[in-house]
Amino acid sequence: MTANLVAQLVLGLAVMTITLPSMQEWAAIFGSTQAAVQLTFSGYVVAYGLLQLVYGPLSDRVGRKKVLLFGLAVTVLGSLMAVFASDLPTLIAARVVQGMGCAAGMVIGRALVQDLFDIRERTRIMAYVGMSLGLVPPLATVVGGQLHVHLGWRANFVVVTVLAAGLFVAAWRGLPDHQKISGIQPHWFRAMMSAYARLAREPVFILYVIVLSMTTSTFYAFLAGAPIVLGGLGVGPDGVGFYIMVGPLSFVVGNFITSRLARRIPDRTMMWIGQGLATAGVALMAVLGLAGLNTPLAFALPMILLGIGHGFLVPPALAGTVGLLPALAGAAAAVAGLMQQMLGAVGGFAVGFLTHADAASMGALMLGLVLIGVIAQVQLHRTTR
Numbered sequence: 001m002t003a004n005l006v007a008q009l010v011l012g013l014a015v016m017t018i019t020l021p022s023m024q025e026w027a028a029i030f031g032s033t034q035a036a037v038q039l040t041f042s043g044y045v046v047a048y049g050l051l052q053l054v055y056g057p058l059s060d061r062v063g064r065k066k067v068l069l070f071g072l073a074v075t076v077l078g079s080l081m082a083v084f085a086s087d088l089p090t091l092i093a094a095r096v097v098q099g100m101g102c103a104a105g106m107v108i109g110r111a112l113v114q115d116l117f118d119i120r121e122r123t124r125i126m127a128y129v130g131m132s133l134g135l136v137p138p139l140a141t142v143v144g145g146q147l148h149v150h151l152g153w154r155a156n157f158v159v160v161t162v163l164a165a166g167l168f169v170a171a172w173r174g175l176p177d178h179q180k181i182s183g184i185q186p187h188w189f190r191a192m193m194s195a196y197a198r199l200a201r202e203p204v205f206i207l208y209v210i211v212l213s214m215t216t217s218t219f220y221a222f223l224a225g226a227p228i229v230l231g232g233l234g235v236g237p238d239g240v241g242f243y244i245m246v247g248p249l250s251f252v253v254g255n256f257i258t259s260r261l262a263r264r265i266p267d268r269t270m271m272w273i274g275q276g277l278a279t280a281g282v283a284l285m286a287v288l289g290l291a292g293l294n295t296p297l298a299f300a301l302p303m304i305l306l307g308i309g310h311g312f313l314v315p316p317a318l319a320g321t322v323g324l325l326p327a328l329a330g331a332a333a334a335v336a337g338l339m340q341q342m343l344g345a346v347g348g349f350a351v352g353f354l355t356h357a358d359a360a361s362m363g364a365l366m367l368g369l370v371l372i373g374v375i376a377q378v379q380l381h382r383t384t385r
Helices: 002-017 020-030 034-062 064-083 088-116 119-151 154-174 188-200 203-232 237-244 246-261 267-290 296-300 303-323 326-353 360-384
Strands: none
Touching: 002 034, 002 064, 002 088, 002 119, 002 154, 020 034, 020 088, 020 119, 020 203, 020 237, 034 064, 034 088, 034 188, 034 203, 034 326, 064 088, 064 154, 088 119, 088 154, 088 303, 088 326, 119 154, 119 237, 119 246, 119 303, 188 326, 203 237, 203 267, 203 296, 203 303, 203 326, 203 360, 237 246, 237 296, 246 267, 246 303, 267 296, 267 303, 267 360, 303 326, 326 360
16 A cells, blocks of 8 residues: 555656656757747646645545546546647647646645654655655656657657556555545535635745745756756757756655654754755756856766755655644645645746756756745744744
């Protein structure tokens, strides 16, 4: 069941990143601009975030499993649309539908962590989830690049269709249906708005969400911009994933360390360590770019610090969002997921307007996003001390 739960959580990130190597060539394939191609990424991310806002509180009301199965069915539909897309607008629409479906796995998975594990175990389990999430982007980009080169870009969407269909069966047969609410209840929309209004009155929750959102925005800026920068440095679709993997694999290392320290070091201390490492990483990327060290390794290696930092930062922040008001865990996971994806989409789309002759511009953008998270964490410390 645990493997099943983790697979549902990581599907959305796999679907997001498996097509990144193909984005280098979609502009030429469809006769469009790079900024328009970036909409395939941002459109997916926005839908991925917005639908979490609905799925979370709906799962609190009608049960996790029903909502998850619906989302997986939508994912299959969007993936089939992408397989047969003949122009860029159709592909963008297909990616939006994919995002709408994949949103269910992320929000339901987080809520099930709250349902199935006690408070002492939650940060540790989130760290294990984080390790899995860290492995997915590099593996997906490597696989996606090889499929693109040897079988064409449509092969990526065929693989995603099969994965989503398989996870539908796995969820149907292997996951419990934790129905949290019974009896006569208000209309689902009023209940949803009431849950969000309650969360909006919690400053600590809002600050946790800002911290999480800035980690996602920084990482998505890297994911969306890396293929373009690396392409300018002579790295083709089949090699992009090997450089992108530096950050996510470092994130796995950070999560592993966090899982070992979770019972000995306070969550807030781990978050500060994480922010320090992340800030150092993106600052180093910008400095190397300004210094003229424009090589693939000089671009990718600073992401070791960012990845490890996020590995320290994300698990306790995630545990804080869903654990603050346990009765609203689904709604809390939805709000956190929405803001992460919305601000992630902003970061991913913004890189399309930067100069990519070197890493300096992207490093400066990512540093600004990290510093917003630092400011939110300072305020979180003041609010809860």
